[in-house]
Amino acid sequence: MLVLGGGSGGITMSARMKRKFGAENVAVVEPAETHYYQPIWTLVGAGAKTVASSARPTASVVPSGVKWVKSKVQEINPDSNTIITDNGREIKGLPEAFDHPKIGSNYSIQTVEKTWKALQNFKEGNAVFSFPNTPVKCPGAPQKIMYLTDDYLRKTGKRANAKLIYNTSLPVLFVAKKYADVLWEIVKSRDLQVNLRHNLIEVRVDKQEAVFENLDNPGETKVYQYEMLHVTPPMGPIQVIKSSSLADEAGWLNVDKETLQHKKYPNVFGIGDCTNLPTPRTAAAYDGYTSCPLVTSYNSVVLAEFDYNGQPLETFPVDQGKERRIMYHLKADLMPHIYWQGLLKMASLCCLKQCFPRRSMGLSTFHTSSQACAKEHYKMLVLGGGSAGIAMSARMKRRLGAGNVAVVEPAETHYYQPMWTLVGAGAKTVASSARPTASVVPSGVKWVKAKVQEINPDSNTIITDNGKEISYEYLIVALGIQLHYEKIGSNYSVQTVEKTWKALQNFKEGNAIFSLPNTPVKCAGAPQKIMYLTDAYLRKTGKRANAKIIYNTSLPVLFGVKKYADVLWEIVKRRDLQVNLRHNLIEVRADKQEAVFENLDNPGETKVYQYEMLHVTPPMGPIPVIKSSSLADEAGWLNLDKDFLQHKKYPNVFGIGDCANLPTAKTAAAVAAQTAILDRTITKVLKNEKPDKKTFPVNQGKESRIMYHMKADLMPQIYWLGLL
16 A cells, blocks of 8 residues: 555555555655644644644654655556656745745745744734635635734734735635634624635735735736735645546546545545545545634634535534634644544544534444343453443454444443542533443444343353343453442532532531541542632632631541652641541531541541531442452452452453552543553453553642643543543
8 A cells, every 4th residue: 555645644544554454565655754733833823833833753653664755756657556756856945925024824834934923023004814716725724814813913902003804716705604604793893804706816025015816807906015914825736646647637636525536546545635525625624524623813713514515514512603712722732632643643533523423424333222132242241331441342342343342331421530520619510521321332342231230250141230141251340439428519429529519609608628538439639639629719719718628538648649748738738728637537417517527546536527518538349249249359349460450360350440459549540551451461361371561751749730731621532532
């Protein structure tokens, strides 16, 4: 398989083809030493991002093992199945006009920073933006930079002396009417001048003049004086395609729009900007679908998504025909991450479809009711559909193939539970932590929608709560942890997490008390996280002076790792928080608003605390179905070898997550490392072989704003798009 072009389409397909044919059978031809994430150039032109942030060495994105032919394609001969390269001759630079300091273009690495320079140097006069009379790469980009220019000039106090003019050769402002209507409203509200059917034909650098032709009256021209000019260059098919028998009449690669296979040569395929597909030419175009994040300011985007016919195909369960701040962050921060970590490596687009199903397309994940058949057998059976279970079912599907893996999980909703600390503090909603289980079960993996009633490792079977018996060759147990608590606010259950936020909002004055029980717990740091967030909230709302915040923990230390415990003690002292070690909650008297704690260093000695707000971390323990089986250790936990996650008695049984007797913290973050270990172990076992045996370059022992955003914004995305 030979891939011509090392842009997003070429690199993506070389990754797919490597998996299909093997690395030694794939090569990609690309002359450039640097690969750019071009969608970010809109923000580079506006000064919100740097060129460096868009760049990676081509060598780093070409999949390992795939040969990189560092040349330019000179000739394509599909009849003889050959190409000829130029042996590395360089491409000429852009027109000399771009050397002028008041002209820029967000379409080239050589000129994108000149746009930002021209914008910074703008004083007064016309800022003119063009759209040519040809197909273009990302047709929304020419007006995106106009909106950003408007926003920048307003922020810097120059807008009153500026006239912003957008001259486009198109007969419409935008191809999809829904979004065009929104953009016309923005244009009018911001006093922007739009001239349709106007095509740039000449730039007079010495006079700072741009000449446009009226396409509805050929020969009629108009000259615009400019203080700043953003040029979208005319574009067309690659010459090497245009001059070959691969081209259609217009010179574009002639492919079937449904299959992307060449219409004449069945062993030739096309993807991306070089094809004659009726989608706009963007990195986000696939399957007849196009995404165009229309950046309308430094903190807002209208996320346009549409099909071949310009009909909306929206991803999110909100009206995307509005300016939204989150869509700006999707464009500026999340999409580059997905591009580098997902698209190029091809954690495939079907994965993104699964994570963000487009409602108009009716995408869904395959699953089957547990009633589908009376007797079932699977090569790999996964018990539990939490983070560990879903992550391992995805790995096992890749290892064993679809149809050989099933996951048993009764709940219809899957929750990203690390988000609940922020839900309790009002910074996130429960809805933001939830996805339908059907959307996270990997396609091709059978979802048995039932509760595990009994595990029989001696007969390699389980029994569900509806009486079904399922047999297996290999078993992964990921059933989580059992919570034991009553109806008190807590960030440990979807039924109670919003009660924490309600209690916090209603707080007036008095004691806010937080507990940690004398049992293993899920995320031992969570009880004090909500304490710190409560302190911050009460300070912001002016109630902190009348509040006493108390953290009673059954542990003899504030945190298990001394480095971080030292930092937390400093925070506790600085914020005037009271911490009592070895204090265990034994009773709640809700009618009197009293919480009773026992001093574990002096059993029988108790102390009663009056509370205005109480956050309870419930005592936790092993799942009964494990505890009552021969899989359990003496304490009731799944009895595993900590190095391999293989059961100590049953070699075809494996475990992961909160249900195991591992000495690691019971958190979703621990699951990521465990899945890699377990994947290696199972691989060895399947081959009848014996298993064999710091994150960031900064001091993490400090409070950090970026780590908050990693927790609140990035980690949920990594969870949904990566871990699962």
